[in-house]
Amino acid sequence: MKLLVVSHGAFCQGILDSYQMIAGENKDIFAISLTDTGIQDFSERLNKQLTELESEDILILTDIKGGTPYNEAYKYYLSNEERIRVVAGMNLPMVIEVGLNLANTKLNDLAEMAIEIGKNGIEGIVEEAAEDNDLEF
Known part of the structure; x- marks a missing residue:
């Protein structure tokens, strides 16, 4: 399994x-x-x-x-659907989690993981949440 990041x-x-x-x-x-x-x-x-990487x-x-x-990635996917997945919205939590799981996760599961981790890696600090935060500085 390989990971390609493009931007x-x-x-x-x-x-x-x-x-x-x-990592x-x-x-x-x-x-x-x-x-x-x-x-x-x-x-x-x-x-x-x-x-x-055509064998991967x-x-x-x-x-x-x-x-x-x-x-351009999607064009390639259309002719290689069995071995390519494309996920948009790349962020660092997504890349870290996917990178650490490349060797032991199936392609479809990795794509789903990327989407879930990517979404979960986005958070904002609002006033109410900041008051309830247990972090100490």
Whole structure:
């Protein structure tokens, strides 16, 4: 199982760097950025990476649904549905949990985990909640 994180700009590389700082290096996680070199270049690099991993199941995490990284990943998914899943809305809790579970989780379960952890990793601090918080500083 492999994890591919893709995004506009350096976001995916930054999230991979943060993952490695927290959880250590993982040779099964790859990052591909859409840069100012354009969509064609991004698409070629994405397809090259996916072709190199063609014997593997791959979860692709993207930054924004409907953006170029998502759309290009989705195009690849359409011709490889048995071994590719795409999840949009990537965040660090999602990447950490998925990265730590790559070796022992099935592809569909990993995609569902990414969505659940991603949603649960979002929290806001409101005045009432701050008063009830047990954290001490």
